[in-house]
Amino acid sequence: MHIWVGLGGPKADKPAKFSLLHLLNPCSPMSLRLIFLLYLLVWSFQLPAQSYPPVPELPVPASFTANLPRTTSLLTSTENPPRQVRVLVYGQSISMQTWWQQVKQFLQQRYPNVQLVMENRAIGGFSSDRLKWMVANDVVPFYPDLILFHDYGNEPDYEQIIRTIRSQTTAEVIIQTDHIGIGQNEEWHDRHGNVWMPALCDKYGLALLDVRAAWKAYLAQNQLKPGKLLSDNVHLNEHGNHVMAQIVQRYLEALPKRAEELANTVRVLRSGRDFSPKNRTIRLPVTGNRIDIVWRAAADSVQPVAVTIDGQRPSTHLAGYYYSRPALKPTGFFLNRIGQLLVIRLGGKPQAEDWTLTVTAVDTIRQQLQFSVSGSRTGEDGTGRSDQPFISRSGRMQIDSTGWFRRKNPGDFRQFPWLKPGDSLHWRVFSAGQDTCQPGKEAVTTIVQGIANTEHRLALSGKGIRAIQEIRVYQPPLRP
Incomplete structure (x- = not known):
C-alpha cells in the first residue's frame, strides 16, 4: 500500500511516493513529522478555553438585597411543583451581549428547584428617549418577577421607563450603572451612577448594582486599560462579557439562602381561609391588575371555571x-x-x-x-x-x-x-386573560391581566372551582 504525500519546497514538482510501513517507521523523518503534527492536533483539542482573572467578592450593600424580597423568596422556594420565576433582561445593546447567558446559567445552577424563565428583550441603540415608547408593550405582557435593566440616555425618560414598570407590574428591578467606556463624559457617568441612580432607587424601591465601581476596581487590580475589555469604544469583547457576568453574579450571590416573602405587592388568598365556594361560585373584592389561579396538585381533569371581572369576561377588557x-x-x-x-x-x-x-x-x-x-x-x-x-x-x-x-x-x-x-x-x-380556565400542564393560570390597578370584583363559577387552591392578586407598587 502506498500514500502520495506533497512535500512542498523549491524542488518539489510532484508528490513523493512512500510506503505505509515507511511512514510508520519511527526512525523515518516523515514519520516523526506526522507524529509531531498529530501531537499538536491532540494538544490543541485539550487546550482550556480562554481564561481571565476572576472578579473578586464585592462589597454588596444591604440595600441591594433589601429591595429584592420577593425575588429571594421565589428563587429559594422549595414548593412542589416548582415555582416559576420570570426574569427579564431589558435595555439596549450592552444588555443584548452574551454576558446575560452566563448569568442565566448561574441562576439555573444556583437555584435548581425553581422553573426559571429568562428572556432578553433589549433593543440595541434604543436609549431612554426611544425605549420609553417600547417598555409598556415589551415588559408588561411578560410580567416578570425580576428585571435586570441597563440603559443610556437622558434621565427624565429613564425615570419614565421605571415609572411604567413599577405602575404596571410587580417586578422587582435591578438597575445597573454604566461600565467604563472610551471617549465618554466620565464626570457625567460618575454622577449618574453615584448620585442620580441611588436617589432613583430610594424613590422607587429599586436594587442598585454598581457595575461602574466594580469595573474600575477590576481594571486597577489587573492593571488593564479600559480598551482591553471592549470591542470598540463601548461594547464588550469576550473578556468584558466575562467581567460583566461575574459582577452581576457576585451581587446575586449576596441574596439570602432563604427568605420569607415580605413583599406586599402580591396578595395570596387561600381556599378555606380567605374564600370558600358558595353555590359553585367564588366572589371576591380584589385590588390589582393581574390575577392568577393556583390549582390543587391532584386537579388534572375537572370542569372549566368561568371568569368575570367587574361583571364582564376578561376578553372584553381592552386593557x-x-x-x-x-x-x-x-x-x-x-x-x-x-x-x-x-x-x-x-x-x-x-x-x-x-x-x-x-x-x-x-x-x-x-x-x-x-x-x-x-x-x-x-x-x-x-x-x-x-x-x-x-x-x-x-x-x-x-x-x-x-x-x-x-x-x-x-x-x-x-x-x-x-x-x-x-x-x-x-x-x-x-x-393576557382567559374567560374560562381549567388545570392543565401548568399549576398556575393567569386569568386576568392588564386591567387598571384599582379595586375590582372577581367572580369564578362552575364545578371546577373546588380545584382552586390559591388566588394570587398582583398589585403594582405605584397606584394611579
Whole structure:
C-alpha cells in the first residue's frame, strides 16, 4: 500500500511516493513529522478555553438585597411543583451581549428547584428617549418577577421607563450603572451612577448594582486599560462579557439562602381561609391588575371555571390586550429596517387576531411612508401615512406619527436599509386573560391581566372551582 504525500519546497514538482510501513517507521523523518503534527492536533483539542482573572467578592450593600424580597423568596422556594420565576433582561445593546447567558446559567445552577424563565428583550441603540415608547408593550405582557435593566440616555425618560414598570407590574428591578467606556463624559457617568441612580432607587424601591465601581476596581487590580475589555469604544469583547457576568453574579450571590416573602405587592388568598365556594361560585373584592389561579396538585381533569371581572369576561377588557413586535419575519430579531412600525395603540372592540401592514410608498428623504393594514378577522382596515395620525376603520389599530423607527441623524443606524414598497410587517394581538380556565400542564393560570390597578370584583363559577387552591392578586407598587 502506498500514500502520495506533497512535500512542498523549491524542488518539489510532484508528490513523493512512500510506503505505509515507511511512514510508520519511527526512525523515518516523515514519520516523526506526522507524529509531531498529530501531537499538536491532540494538544490543541485539550487546550482550556480562554481564561481571565476572576472578579473578586464585592462589597454588596444591604440595600441591594433589601429591595429584592420577593425575588429571594421565589428563587429559594422549595414548593412542589416548582415555582416559576420570570426574569427579564431589558435595555439596549450592552444588555443584548452574551454576558446575560452566563448569568442565566448561574441562576439555573444556583437555584435548581425553581422553573426559571429568562428572556432578553433589549433593543440595541434604543436609549431612554426611544425605549420609553417600547417598555409598556415589551415588559408588561411578560410580567416578570425580576428585571435586570441597563440603559443610556437622558434621565427624565429613564425615570419614565421605571415609572411604567413599577405602575404596571410587580417586578422587582435591578438597575445597573454604566461600565467604563472610551471617549465618554466620565464626570457625567460618575454622577449618574453615584448620585442620580441611588436617589432613583430610594424613590422607587429599586436594587442598585454598581457595575461602574466594580469595573474600575477590576481594571486597577489587573492593571488593564479600559480598551482591553471592549470591542470598540463601548461594547464588550469576550473578556468584558466575562467581567460583566461575574459582577452581576457576585451581587446575586449576596441574596439570602432563604427568605420569607415580605413583599406586599402580591396578595395570596387561600381556599378555606380567605374564600370558600358558595353555590359553585367564588366572589371576591380584589385590588390589582393581574390575577392568577393556583390549582390543587391532584386537579388534572375537572370542569372549566368561568371568569368575570367587574361583571364582564376578561376578553372584553381592552386593557388586557397586547401586541407582538411588528416584524418583517416571524423569527430573528424584529428590528432590521428603517421605517418600521414600533408603537401601536389598540382600540375599538378587542379581539385576538393577526395583523399585516403593507408598505405602498416610501420617501426616504422625508423619512415617511404610506401603508395599508388588514386583520386576519377584521379584513382590510384602511390606509394611512406615517407623518399623520392613523386610526383604522374598525378603530382597532391606532398609530401616532411618533410611532415609527426613523433616523435621528444621517449616520443613525446606517447599517439598516429603508423598508421598500411591497414589504409587509406582521404582528399578533392577543389577550393576557382567559374567560374560562381549567388545570392543565401548568399549576398556575393567569386569568386576568392588564386591567387598571384599582379595586375590582372577581367572580369564578362552575364545578371546577373546588380545584382552586390559591388566588394570587398582583398589585403594582405605584397606584394611579
